[in-house]
Amino acid sequence: MIKAILIFNNHGKPRLIRFYQYFAEDLQQQIIRETFHLVSKRDDNVCNFLEGGSLIGGSDYKLIYRHYATLYFVFCVDSSESELGILDLIQVFVETLDKCFENVCELDLIFHMDKVHYILQEVVMGGMVLETNMNEIVAQVEVQTRMEKSEVKLSRPSG
Amino acid sequence: MTSHTHIPTQMIRAIRSARTQCEERGVIQRECAAIRAQFRQADNGGRSHNLAKLLYVHMLGYPAHFGQMECVRMIASPRYSEKRVGYLGAMMLLDEKQDASLLITNSIKNDLAHSNQYVQSLALCTLACMGSAEMCRDLAPEIDRLLRASNSYIKKKAALCAVHIVRKVHELGELFAPAARSLLSEKNHGVLHGAVVLIIELCERNPETLERFRKTVPDLVQIMKGLVLSGYSPEHDVAGISDPFLQVRILRLLRILGRNNEGASDAMNDLLAQVATNTDSTKTVGNAVLYETVLTVLDIKSESGLRVLAVNILGRFLLNNDRNIRYIAMTSLQKIVGTDHNAVQRHRGTIVDCLKDQDASVKRRALELSLALVSASNIRSMMKELLLFLSSCPPELRAHAASGIFNAAERYAPSQRWHIDTMLHVLITVNTDRATRPAALSHMGFSPSRLTSGCPSAQSLVQVACWCIGEYGDLLLRGDCQETEPVQVTEDDALDALETVLQSHMSSPATRGFALTATMKLSTRITDNVDRIRSIVSIYGSCIDVELQQRAVEYNALFKKYDHMRYAMKKSTCPLYLISPPPPQSVQLHMKAPSGDSLPARGTAKVTQMVVLNNPNKVGLTHTHTHTQKGEHYLNPTNHLPMSRCYHNRL
Numbered sequence: 001m002i003k004a005i006l007i008f009n010n011h012g013k014p015r016l017i018r019f020y021q022y023f024a025e026d027l028q029q030q031i032i033r034e035t036f037h038l039v040s041k042r043d044d045n046v047c048n049f050l051e052g053g054s055l056i057g058g059s060d061y062k063l064i065y066r067h068y069a070t071l072y073f074v075f076c077v078d079s080s081e082s083e084l085g086i087l088d089l090i091q092v093f094v095e096t097l098d099k100c101f102e103n104v105c106e107l108d109l110i111f112h113m114d115k116v117h118y119i120l121q122e123v124v125m126g127g128m129v130l131e132t133n134m135n136e137i138v139a140q141v142e143v144q145t146r147m148e149k150s151e152v153k154l155s156r157p158s159g
Numbered sequence: 160m161t162s163h164t165h166i167p168t169q170m171i172r173a174i175r176s177a178r179t180q181c182e183e184r185g186v187i188q189r190e191c192a193a194i195r196a197q198f199r200q201a202d203n204g205g206r207s208h209n210l211a212k213l214l215y216v217h218m219l220g221y222p223a224h225f226g227q228m229e230c231v232r233m234i235a236s237p238r239y240s241e242k243r244v245g246y247l248g249a250m251m252l253l254d255e256k257q258d259a260s261l262l263i264t265n266s267i268k269n270d271l272a273h274s275n276q277y278v279q280s281l282a283l284c285t286l287a288c289m290g291s292a293e294m295c296r297d298l299a300p301e302i303d304r305l306l307r308a309s310n311s312y313i314k315k316k317a318a319l320c321a322v323h324i325v326r327k328v329h330e331l332g333e334l335f336a337p338a339a340r341s342l343l344s345e346k347n348h349g350v351l352h353g354a355v356v357l358i359i360e361l362c363e364r365n366p367e368t369l370e371r372f373r374k375t376v377p378d379l380v381q382i383m384k385g386l387v388l389s390g391y392s393p394e395h396d397v398a399g400i401s402d403p404f405l406q407v408r409i410l411r412l413l414r415i416l417g418r419n420n421e422g423a424s425d426a427m428n429d430l431l432a433q434v435a436t437n438t439d440s441t442k443t444v445g446n447a448v449l450y451e452t453v454l455t456v457l458d459i460k461s462e463s464g465l466r467v468l469a470v471n472i473l474g475r476f477l478l479n480n481d482r483n484i485r486y487i488a489m490t491s492l493q494k495i496v497g498t499d500h501n502a503v504q505r506h507r508g509t510i511v512d513c514l515k516d517q518d519a520s521v522k523r524r525a526l527e528l529s530l531a532l533v534s535a536s537n538i539r540s541m542m543k544e545l546l547l548f549l550s551s552c553p554p555e556l557r558a559h560a561a562s563g564i565f566n567a568a569e570r571y572a573p574s575q576r577w578h579i580d581t582m583l584h585v586l587i588t589v590n591t592d593r594a595t596r597p598a599a600l601s602h603m604g605f606s607p608s609r610l611t612s613g614c615p616s617a618q619s620l621v622q623v624a625c626w627c628i629g630e631y632g633d634l635l636l637r638g639d640c641q642e643t644e645p646v647q648v649t650e651d652d653a654l655d656a657l658e659t660v661l662q663s664h665m666s667s668p669a670t671r672g673f674a675l676t677a678t679m680k681l682s683t684r685i686t687d688n689v690d691r692i693r694s695i696v697s698i699y700g701s702c703i704d705v706e707l708q709q710r711a712v713e714y715n716a717l718f719k720k721y722d723h724m725r726y727a728m729k730k731s732t733c734p735l736y737l738i739s740p741p742p743p744q745s746v747q748l749h750m751k752a753p754s755g756d757s758l759p760a761r762g763t764a765k766v767t768q769m770v771v772l773n774n775p776n777k778v779g780l781t782h783t784h785t786h787t788q789k790g791e792h793y794l795n796p797t798n799h800l801p802m803s804r805c806y807h808n809r810l
Contacts, residue, residue, distance in 0.1 A: 014218055017218055022254040022256070022289075025217075025220070025222065026220075028220075029220040043518075045517065045518070046482060046520060047482040047486040047518055047520050048483055049487075049520070080359075082411070082447055082451055083483070083487055084443065084446055084483065084487065085447045087447075088403065110171060111171055113218065114214065118243070125287050125288075125319050125320075126284070126287030126320070126323045128287075128319045128356055130315060130316065131315065131352075132352070133348065133349070133394070133402075136349065140312070143277070144277055147277060148239060148240045151239055
């Protein structure tokens, strides 16, 4: 299972954090810092697997990450997940973001954090891989976005 | 023109424009106060984006617990947009231990039966993330119903929700087994994937369930065949492979079902062979499938031909350009090097090549594997490679590599000379300040000139050599070694070597100290050249180096005044001098036996000697002679020669 999905930029600023196991808030932030520390000092031409940090801990867990431009996508997983499979999944997720946001960049994640969460929810649910077909994911996300928009139209607030 | 479905950009802009942490805190405090106020007001249509703002703030690490009740309220709202962000908030801010989470149970229950599948899916998602044991027990029948009669979108989510329920309440596994079984006949890949994940969970939890699901192996094999052999299917195609994620997942289930079971393993044998040979390994997705196939083959009771095929695939992976592939191949080979040793040995060459990989993680794995593959038949060639590796390996691996090499050398050394040569090579290469295994060096014959000229800049090695010559000089001179070409060392040779060290401008003062002491020690171990030693020692009595001068003077005194003691000390075969310097400045070398204790000197008396190296500062040493067990040494900041005494230490 996937214990956590963290997206942060080259300076360690979190852009999306999703824990599938409960951690107290301050521990969450510590984990983010520790993970950033581990991942940021890796060279660009080494392998994408790391033993997990001590906080997100457990010998069964590893960090699988990909670095895209200014963002690190880090999945913390246990041995029930295929490492290469997770690497491919990260790619699927990023390509999906790209389709939903049209040439996604860091600013999109900053200003539309909730939307990124909703997209992620179509890919991973409860720490388990839900859907890997990009077209399916994008289609479902679009239906739900349309639903929200139409709702807003019907009940436009007065403020 | 802020869209009401998105987090208002103003707040985020304000936060981002803060130039310091303090300023950011101020902005956030103001924003949170505004959000709080909004929460208290009646519904004004902007509730969803207030909660969204709060979640953003929460991600940055600021407290957001005051939003918990708002999440509960939003979840109960009839509006989809509000439910959506409410459920998201619940998953981020609540966990089952908090009281507020109980309050959403009813909403989840209702929403699971909602007419809108997207509302149902929100409830399913939240339940799968944070459902407590009670909630799970309560809602399990509903999930089972959804597993059987709903559309694919809901079915796949219900399957994963069931996994969570089973994790929380193990007994409920029984409830879901039948539905899981029937899901295997679905066509939709998302549903199939969810079903396989659920079945894996059920089998891993309950051995009886595992027994029952073994009957599904033929069905699983059929599904896989469909995926592997089918023609191009645009819907599921990823770089020429049909739904690699599903293939990997099914292979994982097959592994669990085939483990320790001949029948099941037989049933999947052909399929595994097919997948192994047909899957295109030029793309990464293909490699994920191949890798999973290999792991399955190696874990079940597969026939030997298939096992060899699997190991060969791993061997091919080692040559792949992709570092990730090389890394995981090595991890797998490490796991099976015990059980399939011969198969792995065939790829020794490739593994050894990986010692030169640029990636430190790959290097580390290659080292582990190489050490595991060393045997009596390949020791010479392997050692060449390992020594080559040692000379250029990253510092964090050096100690491990050195100790691995020593162990291998000790186990498989074809001859003592080879053993010594190898160890010398390591010491020369590594030049650390830990003398590893000098005992081994000293108990076998060695050539002092080789040691001292081996690498003049390797001070610690020279120091070890000098110490050994001094301490074991008589062994050395006896020429007592069982080598293929015994080296005959004369007293002159030994003294020549020591004098070279003394005179070399590359020797550090500490090294010279060692050489001088060793020279002195030899005076009791040799018979013919005592005069030569005396003259060397007296020369250094006027050496410019204070430390050396002092030692030389003391040794001279020993010659003059305490000559009788000098021999008496020799007879008791205890080491003459214990030199324990003051706190070291930078380099410190302990002579330690393999056990970590001080190296026992030869002879019958139980004596230990600690030789500690340091970079001497210009502080003098006071030696005091005591009649007690231990000699004591004090450090004086002094410019003049202290009173000279010699003492011996016997434990």
